[in-house]
Amino acid sequence: MATNSAHHGDNYINHEKGLWSWLTTVDHKRIGLMYMITVMFFFLVGGIMALLLRLELFAPNTAANVGQVLKNGDVYNQVLTYHGAIMVFMVIVPGIPAILGNFFLPLHIGAKDVAFPKINLASWYCFMAGAALAILTFFFKKIDTGWTFYTPYSIRTGTATVMMVLGAFIMGMSSVLTGLNFIVTVHKLRAPGMTMHRMPLFVWALYSTAILQLLATPVLAITLLLLAAEKLFGVGIFDPALGGDPVLFQHFFWFYSHPAVYIMIIPAMGVVSELITTFSRKVIFGYTAIAYSSLGIAAVSFFVWGHHMFVSGQSATAGILFSFITMLVGVPTAIKMFNWVATLYKGSVSFDSPMLFALGFLFLFAIGGVTGIMLATLPIDVHFHDTYFVVAHFHYVMVGGTLMALMGGFYYWFPKMFGKMFNETTARLSFVFIFVGFNVTFFPQFILGAMGMPRRYFDYIPAYETLNKVSTVGSWLILTGFLFGLWTIVQGIRKGEKAPMNPWRSKTLEWQTASPPPHDNFAVEPIVTAGPYEYR
C-alpha cells in the first residue's frame, strides 16, 4: 500500500510486512485498522438485513408481488434480531472507540501506544471470536428474540439463544478490555505537559465511555450467563413458571444496556467536538463544560434504566422517579449542544465533508434528543411504547448520532490514517445521500408511531402504507450514500493524492506527526505547552 507516502518512508503500515505481522501486531494503529475492516464488514451485513426489513414493509402482505419479501413472520423476526444484534454489539458499540479511539487516543495524548498493547490485540480477538459465535447461530438455529433477549420468550423459544448470548458475553469482554486499556492509558501515559485539562475533548469522551464500559458490562455479562443457565437448566430466576421474575431480567439487562447507549453516543460527541472546533477555526466554547458533561452523562446514565420498563408493571413511584431522572440526561447533553452552537457562532466555518457530517450530527441528534425527552415523559411513553416512534427515536440517536459522527471522524482522520487525500466531491455526495435518505427513512416513522403502528411487526394495516413506502425509499437513498462513502474510501486509499501532515490545519497533537504516523507515533516525544484548540 503506502510505501513512500510518509515523510521518512517508514510508517506503521509498512513497518512490517505480511498478513501475519498484522494478525500478531500490538501497534494500536494497526489494531484500529483491523477493527475498521471488521466493523465495516459487520455494518454491511447488518445493513443488508435493514434493507430486507424495509423491503418487507414496503407494502402490506396483501399486496401483489411486493407484499412478502421475507417468507413469513418468523423469518422477519430473525432478520430483525440479527439486524439489531449486529448493529448494536458489532457496529455501534465498538465503532468509534475501537476504530478511531484505538488509533487516535495515544496520538492525542502523545503516547507511543496504549498501556497494554497485548491486551489490546487480545480484545480484538475476543471481539472476533464473540462475533463469530454470534453470527454462526445464523447457520444453525436462527434466533428470533430481538437483540434484547427478553425473558420468558428467550427461555422458551427453541433457538440458539445460548450460543448468541455467549457471543455477546465474549464481545463484552472485548469491550471491558478496551475500556480498561483506555483508562490506564489516559491516567499514566500522557506526554509531559499534557494535563487532564489539555486533553482533546475526544479523549475526554473516550475516557468517560471507558468508565461506562468498565462499570456496566460486567452486569450484562452475568445477566447473559444467568440467561444461558436458565435456558440450559431451567434455574427459574427469570422464568415466572418456576417462581422467577421476568422483569428482573429487564432490570439487569437495562442496567447495562442503558448506560450502553451512552457508550454508543458519548464517543460520537467527542468526535463532533473535534470537528466543530477545527472547521470553525475557533477555540471550542466551554471546554471544561463539554469535558465534564461527558462524565455527567456517564454518571446519570446508571440511574435511568427503568424508563425502558414504564409499562412492565413496575410501581408508579418508580416510573415517576425514572421519568424525572431520565430527563436529567438532557442537561449535560444540552450543555454540549449549546457549546457546539456557540463555537460555530462567529467562527470561520468551512464546509468540508467532515464538517458536513458534524453539522448533520447536530441536526439529527437534536431531533433524537428532543424525542428522547418526549419518551422520558411517563404518560407520553405509555402511549408511544413499542411503536415506531421509539424506533425512529433510537435510530435518530444511534444512527443519526453515532454513524454520522463515525463517518465525519473517519473522513477527518482519513489523511492521517492512510497518508492520502480522498475525493471531496464523492465524500460530500455520500453526506447528502445519507443525510437526506436518513430523514426520508426515519422521520415518517415518528408519524407512523404517533398513528399507532407497533414496532417489530412484519405486516400492517393499509392506513400505514404511504408512509412506509416513503420510509423504504429512504433506505435506498441511505444505501446510495454509504456506497458513495465506500467508493470514496477505497478510491482514496488506492489513488488518493499524498496527504500533507496537517490538511485541516488542526491544533491537536496527532497532526504534529507524519501522515501516516511512524511505528512509534512521534519521532521525538512531544512536550505540550498549551491547550488543544489554540486557534485565536
Next chain:
Amino acid sequence: MSTDNIKHTHSAHVSHHFKDANQEYDAGKQGIWLFMVTEILMFGAILVGYAIFHNIYPEMFAEGAKYLDWRLGFVNTLVLIFSSFTMAISISFIQKNQTKNATIALATTVLCGAIFMCIKYYEYTHKFHMGLFPGHLLDIAKVHPEHANLGMYFGFYFAMTGLHGIHVLIGMGLITWLLIRTIRGDFHSQYWLPVEGVGIFWHIVDLIWIFLFPLLYLVG
C-alpha cells in the same frame, strides 16, 4: 511477538512504550485494580439476584442451605485465607530476592487452590449423588423438596460457587505460570509486577468466597 520493539534502553523488562519501570508498574497495577472492579461488579449482580429471591422465598433458601455441609465450606474458607497469606508473603520474598522461599510460598498457594477444588469436587459429586441439581434437573423423586422451587436455590448455589470455582482454576493456572517464571529467575527486587497482579486477583477471589460462604452455607 514480532512487532515488539527490541530497542530496550532501560532495564530488560520495561516495554518500549513506557518511560521507566515505575511508570510500567503504576500502569499495570491500575489495570489490575480496574479489572478487579469488573469482577466485583459481576459477582455483585448475582448477589443482588440472590438477595431478591432470598427475600421472596426465605423458607426455600433455608431448606436448600440444609443440604450444604457448613464444615466443608468452613474448611475451604480457612484454606483460601491461608492461601492468600502464602500468596502475599511470596511477593515479600521476591522483593527481598529470596527466590527459593518465594517458590515454596507460591507452590503452597497452588496446593491450597487444589485442596479447595478437591473439596469442591467432593461437595459437587455428593450433591449430584443425592439428586441435587440446578433448576429443572433437580431430582424431585429423590429429594422430595418441601418447596417446589428448590431447584432455584441450587441454581444459585451452582452458579455462584461454579463461577467462583472457575476463577480459582484460572488463579491456579496463573500462579503456576508465576511459579515457572520465579524458578526461571524472572522476578527479583526490581521487578515483581506480575506476582503482585496475580496476587490481587487471588485475594479478590478469596474475598468473594468469604461472601459466598455465609450467604450459602450459614444464612438460613
